Amino acid sequence: MQLPSLIPDGFCLDCRACCVFEGAVSPWRPKITAAEKQSLDPAMIAADGYISAAPAGEVYPCVCLNTCDHACQIYLQRPFECRLYPFVLVRRENKLMLAAHLACPYIQANRGTKSFAEYAEKLRQALRQEAAREILNANPQLAGDYPADQNALEDLFLLSGGNA
Ligand code: SF4
Numbered sequence: 001m002q003l004p005s006l007i008p009d010g011f012c013l014d015c016r017a018c019c020v021f022e023g024a025v026s027p028w029r030p031k032i033t034a035a036e037k038q039s040l041d042p043a044m045i046a047a048d049g050y051i052s053a054a055p056a057g058e059v060y061p062c063v064c065l066n067t068c069d070h071a072c073q074i075y076l077q078r079p080f081e082c083r084l085y086p087f088v089l090v091r092r093e094n095k096l097m098l099a100a101h102l103a104c105p106y107i108q109a110n111r112g113t114k115s116f117a118e119y120a121e122k123l124r125q126a127l128r129q130e131a132a133r134e135i136l137n138a139n140p141q142l143a144g145d146y147p148a149d150q151n152a153l154e155d156l157f158l159l160s161g162g163n164a
């Protein structure tokens with residue numbers, strides 16, 4: 001499904017921090033939904049249900065990344081979590097929430113602005129649509145087990161559980 005995009009393409013092309021991880025089992029790799037598992041090449045999916053990352057020097061790029069031009073080779077088929085990033089799903093007790101990954105330079109530069117708040121509201125509306133709800137309900141594993149570093153994430157809004 002399509003999700004609204006916050007970040008201008010040019011910003012990401014200059015940054016290029018996405019899709020490259022610190023380890024082969026990094027918790028920041030995107031997780032694969034049940035439907036994506038059916039359509040993606042199994043070689044792209046690691047045993048733990050995340051996208052595979054392979055070593056390249058000291059880092060681990062996603063196996064779908066063309067490291068020469070930093071393009072996703074499955075862009076039109078890229079996982080839901082890739083479309084969502086730099087936002088991620090987190091579970092807080094029995095509540096599903098959307099959080100922003102504060103490592104993203106665009107988030108660092110824009111959080112707290114009016115346009116960021118407007119975008120967050122647009123995203124909240126998109127994630128309340130039937131197609132998104134089906135994905136979230138069918139794939140509880142998408143709520144990531146991220147490091148408990150208080151500077152890593154900023155919780156934005158509730159998606160389910162409580163008064164979502
Ligand atoms: S970290 Fe943020 S700004 Fe950098 S490429 Fe990823 S989404 Fe774009």
Ligand code: SF4
Nearest residue numbers: 019062064065072082
């Ligand atoms: S599937 Fe594409 S967008 Fe997702 S992490 Fe890999 S290269 Fe990046």
